[in-house]
Structures are given as structure tokens and as C-alpha cells.
Amino acid sequence: MGILWPGAMGSALGRAWRSAGVEVVTSLDGRSARTRDLAGDLTALGSLEEVVRVCDAVVSVVPPAHAVTQAEQIAAAVRRTGSTPVVADLNAVSPATMGQVATVLEAAGCVVVDGAISGPPPRPDGDTALFLSGASCSPFADLAAPGLRAVVVGSEVGAASATKMSTAAVYKGTKALLLQSLLTARHHGVLDAVVADLSTGAPELTAHLARDLAVAASKSDRLPAEMREIASTQAAAGAGAELYEAVAEVFERADASAAGAATPEEAASAIDLDAVLDALTRHR
Incomplete structure (x- = not known):
């Protein structure tokens, strides 16, 4: 699982999935000192492209204004590497923006999961909801991670958003x-x-x-x-x-x-x- 990027929410998601037995990686290329601190002990690769190359699934966790740009960067890395991970966009965006994200990623050959987080960064004693939708919500719907509750809300991209x-x-x-x-x-x-x-x-x-x-x-x-x-x-x-x-x-x-x-x-x-x-x- 690749986390892009490991800010407060992304790093907490990474640790939750890692505690469920998933190998989690990220990249700190171009990240701030705060993000580097928040990433802590997550395994860091050299670049977004390296994350895309080695991962079965990639998660986009960025401020909403950057969601489409992030999708474009992931799609470009997919084309350069020939890898086609499942990509979950977990950003706080409208269904229309999520549609733009899906169009970009699907054109590169990726299966897209619409996702959204409700609640604080997950922790073992907490209850953070991960809303999911799309034709297939695997592997995210199948992971039992402490403090993170997957909720499939529909079969269409846009429902989770x-x-x-x-x-x-x-x-x-x-x-x-x-x-x-x-x-x-x-x-x-x-x-x-x-x-x-x-x-x-x-x-x-x-x-x-x-x-x-x-x-x-x-x-x-x-x-x-x-x-x-x-x-x-x-x-x-x-x-x-x-x-x-x-x-x-x-x-x-x-x-x-x-x-x-x-x-x-x-x-x-x-x-x-x-x-x-x-x-x-x-x-x-």
C-alpha cells in the first residue's frame, strides 16, 4: 500500500493498515519538515514513481484543492512505470471533482475507488469511518484495521464523496x-x-x-x-x-x-x- 502523502491523516492511515498486516510505503520527496516528522517510521521510498512501481494499491490523501493535480501525477507515474495499482482517492471533494479524478486515473489504466474519511486520524482506541464506493472497493473494504471502519456506501464513483x-x-x-x-x-x-x-x-x-x-x-x-x-x-x-x-x-x-x-x-x-x-x- 502506498500513501501519498503521509501528513497527519495519511501517516495515521498507513500505520492503521500496517497494524493489519499490510506492507505500507510512502515517499518524502519534496515534503515539508512537518510531514517528515509525521511520517515517522513509515517506510519511505525515493519518489512517487517508486511508490507506484512497487504497490498494489495507492492512496491519495491531499488537500482538496490538489486532488486533481495529484491524480495527474499518479497517472503520469503509472504510464512511466507500466504499473497499474488500484488508486483510492480519499480527498474531501465533490462528486464532480471525484469524477475528474476518476477520468484521469482510468485513462491511465487504473481501477479507481472513491473514498472519504470521516473523523480524526485513526488510532487503535478510536472510530474513524472510511466511506468507500465504486465498482470494486477492494482491497480497502476488506481490511480490518484497528480504529478504522470501512463503510461501502455505493457501487458508483461519487457516492463516497x-x-x-x-x-x-x-x-x-x-x-x-x-x-x-x-x-x-x-x-x-x-x-x-x-x-x-x-x-x-x-x-x-x-x-x-x-x-x-x-x-x-x-x-x-x-x-x-x-x-x-x-x-x-x-x-x-x-x-x-x-x-x-x-x-x-x-x-x-x-x-x-x-x-x-x-x-x-x-x-x-x-x-x-x-x-x-x-x-x-x-x-x-
């Missing part, structure tokens, strides 16, 4: 609502009263407010593109694009703030809600 777009709209849209509401409450000096009310009416939203909002802000470099993938998915379903176009703007502002400069690893230790909100009001 549609599932992700629908669930992410709720999970990440809720984070945007909290960002907007709590920044407004803080501005008016009523933050404590608002948090107290939410803690009574929706306690699941407030259990880890500082951490959740800090982590959302730290990932806001990639979230605007994902929100626009959701917007286009909803528009194609006749629901309109305007809501998640606006949510994309919320995360663009977060990315431009001091809170957006933190890494997710740094943000995960946040415990002071007022400090997080203060960072969201300041530019980098």
Missing part, C-alpha cells in the same frame, strides 16, 4: 457557526453568558471549545477549498451554493489570523477560549 460532503457540511459548518457566534459574543462582552447557555442546550459543542476552534483555525488553509466543494455539491443537488461559499469566507478569515498560523499539533493543546478568540481577531 457525496457522503463526505454531506457529513462535513455539518461537522465543519458547526465549527464555522461557533467561530462566528463566539467572536461576536466576545466583541459584545457576553461570551461567558453565551458559552453557559450553549453548555446547557448543546453540551456536546462546548466540551472542548478552545481546542476545537483552535484546531479548526489551524486547518483553515485547506478548509475554504473543501467548503467550496461542499457548495458545488449542494448547488448540483438544487440546494444552492451560497451557504458554504459564505462558510469558505469564514475559514479564509481564520487562515489570515494569528490562530491560523499554528500547526494542528500546536492547536490541539489549546485550553484558553479567550486566547483562541483573541488570536482569531489578530492578523498573522
Whole structure:
């Protein structure tokens, strides 16, 4: 199994599958120091081309804005090497974008699995869902990895992506609502009263407010593109694009703030809600 690329999610997926007995490789060619740290003890080959050459299956895990480019790079490596691994695109993209990815990869001779991850990077004591769809979802649907639950949602490419777009709209849209509401409450000096009310009416939203909002802000470099993938998915379903176009703007502002400069690893230790909100009001 080849992981492209081993960021926080990709490296955790690699370790989950490795614990299930799969030989997992990746490449660190051109990767950042953070990605190299996150890859840890995963076996690293010299290039994407080497990964494609030796693997039966390859997984694409990149920010949504890079999904089609990544597919093109994998397809080019397939043509150069003559290898045709099964390719699972696990990126947070619309069914339409997933269709573009599938067209690129199928033209190179690859079997394509539409996939999407719901939940945090998998860990043995967790429960992360891996939505899958396509004519064949092997080998991914057949692997019993600790903390990773495979869910086949359909036989058509696009179904897994549609599932992700629908669930992410709720999970990440809720984070945007909290960002907007709590920044407004803080501005008016009523933050404590608002948090107290939410803690009574929706306690699941407030259990880890500082951490959740800090982590959302730290990932806001990639979230605007994902929100626009959701917007286009909803528009194609006749629901309109305007809501998640606006949510994309919320995360663009977060990315431009001091809170957006933190890494997710740094943000995960946040415990002071007022400090997080203060960072969201300041530019980098």
C-alpha cells in the first residue's frame, strides 16, 4: 500500500493498515519538515514513481484543492512505470471533482475507488469511518484495521464523496457557526453568558471549545477549498451554493489570523477560549 502523502491523516492511515498486516510505503520527496516528522517510521521510498512501481494499491490523501493535480501525477507515474495499482482517492471533494479524478486515473489504466474519511486520524482506541464506493472497493473494504471502519456506501464513483460532503457540511459548518457566534459574543462582552447557555442546550459543542476552534483555525488553509466543494455539491443537488461559499469566507478569515498560523499539533493543546478568540481577531 502506498500513501501519498503521509501528513497527519495519511501517516495515521498507513500505520492503521500496517497494524493489519499490510506492507505500507510512502515517499518524502519534496515534503515539508512537518510531514517528515509525521511520517515517522513509515517506510519511505525515493519518489512517487517508486511508490507506484512497487504497490498494489495507492492512496491519495491531499488537500482538496490538489486532488486533481495529484491524480495527474499518479497517472503520469503509472504510464512511466507500466504499473497499474488500484488508486483510492480519499480527498474531501465533490462528486464532480471525484469524477475528474476518476477520468484521469482510468485513462491511465487504473481501477479507481472513491473514498472519504470521516473523523480524526485513526488510532487503535478510536472510530474513524472510511466511506468507500465504486465498482470494486477492494482491497480497502476488506481490511480490518484497528480504529478504522470501512463503510461501502455505493457501487458508483461519487457516492463516497457525496457522503463526505454531506457529513462535513455539518461537522465543519458547526465549527464555522461557533467561530462566528463566539467572536461576536466576545466583541459584545457576553461570551461567558453565551458559552453557559450553549453548555446547557448543546453540551456536546462546548466540551472542548478552545481546542476545537483552535484546531479548526489551524486547518483553515485547506478548509475554504473543501467548503467550496461542499457548495458545488449542494448547488448540483438544487440546494444552492451560497451557504458554504459564505462558510469558505469564514475559514479564509481564520487562515489570515494569528490562530491560523499554528500547526494542528500546536492547536490541539489549546485550553484558553479567550486566547483562541483573541488570536482569531489578530492578523498573522
